[in-house]
Amino acid sequence: MSGQNASHPVSDDDITPLQQMVSSCSGAFITSLLVTPLDVIKIRLQAQKNPLFKGKYFVYSNGLMDHLCVCENGWSRAHGHFSGTFDAFYKIVRCEGIRALWSGLPPTLVMAVPATMIYFTGYDQLCAVLRRRMGEQAHWAPLLAGGIARVGSATVISPLELIRTKLQSQKQSYQELSHCIRSAVEAEGWWSLWRGLGPTLLRDVPFSAMYWFNYERSKSWLCEHYQSSEATFSITFSCGAVSGSVAAIVTLPFDVVKTRRQVQLGELQASNLLSKSSSSTFSVMRRIVAHDGFKGLFAGFFPRLVKVAPACAIMISSYEFGKSFFHKHNQERRLRLLQTNNT
Template structure:
């Protein structure tokens, strides 16, 4: 195949259900590994906001990037974090090692279905686009990655809103249902997708850059080392490098999303209307005015050390799972050949 990545679903030998199982296992492994790094990244980003200095945060998990202000006196790491390792030390010392996995269960509820939808849609779209784009097939990962991310984020967004309300206000499911019904009656169904804009501004460019660089990097490494199929080390390296590049470019939007959710968390904790007047670029201007241009890159190092291994673990686990199912399906086909011939 001239070093190109192996054919996708139609010729990949695996079903969409098997793709879902492979992405689900990858999402579980990634969530367990990167949650501590994400907690630290979110804390560092949040402290840059002068409106919330001295506040304490509940559920400061970062995989789904939600923070709430803690008003109930729970102990949280005090003082100013001077960097990634200082934040790690103070959080563990003041809150215990378990604090690094704070909010993991609700995160898994969101991250696993989002990842399953995202990776399965990407594979299906990539296969279809490569067949139709002809000479421009190398650009297929950009379009497939962007469309898959828009689809997964749009589907999961209402569930993330529900999870946010459960975390911030400790409502019962009956109270939550009444709250959502009243919000829909007052503002329409669009209220369930509040905050979708900043998420798409960060995630869609990330996905387009990530998949384009990943596919090119994987193909280049396969050609360089003359491997017919991408090995575990090739997919791991390609995922880490492409994830790092995309993370650096989209970091300002990640900072904005964190700031808006910090503000939303405080409004909810004080039972105030959850309306944030600032647009994404309005928040960027405010950050630059208060913290300078470098404020848009708050949490740079922890985001980088989180995204690189997260992307590497996720994509290599996913590719490993697909390779496992591909081999399983081939063996099953070979076993059925004699009976078919007879």
């Protein structure tokens, strides 16, 4: 991304950090609108609980508590248990309406701008510095810069992501959510708003490190293969999709744990279900494996993969396009200034 290789002439020295921020935001809104339904389905699949009580059915299961209704006439208005991605899509739309697929969109949009600005701009700035200092080992710079930039962005927006996860995992009003959060803060302190940050970092830091490393390497290889002096839209789009897919598969178990821990907000003060020692990332993993088997760690595999691939492709393509636009704009402005000075 930083333009220090021959395959990509756009250098970060040619554009300002503000222009990098604007470039990073252009795809954030589009990406959020397109992938939020897949995120809702993924979270519902990850958060649901398995056991059903005889004579009763789940209205929906959100990982916080089981909402039950008695089936008196042989027909149930409940979702039931989601057996897969398409089953979840059908039942959510049938029971809650099409708008439910965009639940949690406002905090998603609020998250997208600061998270994207911190993440992408931080990555570019760090990568440029590391490449200058690492010399012959500069090909490792994207891996380090991606991981470090992700720590900063994930920590800043963690409370907003928790709110989004709660809205997507359970149909509730903002007033109910506000009461739930206030109760959690009173009972557990402000740190409760960062619930799930540990597994989020375990998921996102290696994801970003792998993503940027694979993206930069594959982009350079394709540019050399097609003898292109500049990464085209198709190259950035395909490299972003493939790199994001690989990273998403490897880090999916931590995504499942993050979802399980975040949807528990508000449950802990009602019943002492989890202790500090038993709510660690790997303790949650052991419980998931014991209850659902090893496949439980990969719940929501398909919607996460379908979400991440286009999201990464759209985001990186729009970012690269924005940087190229500002790069050419700055060059033209400098050229006009030179012409003015000469005359």
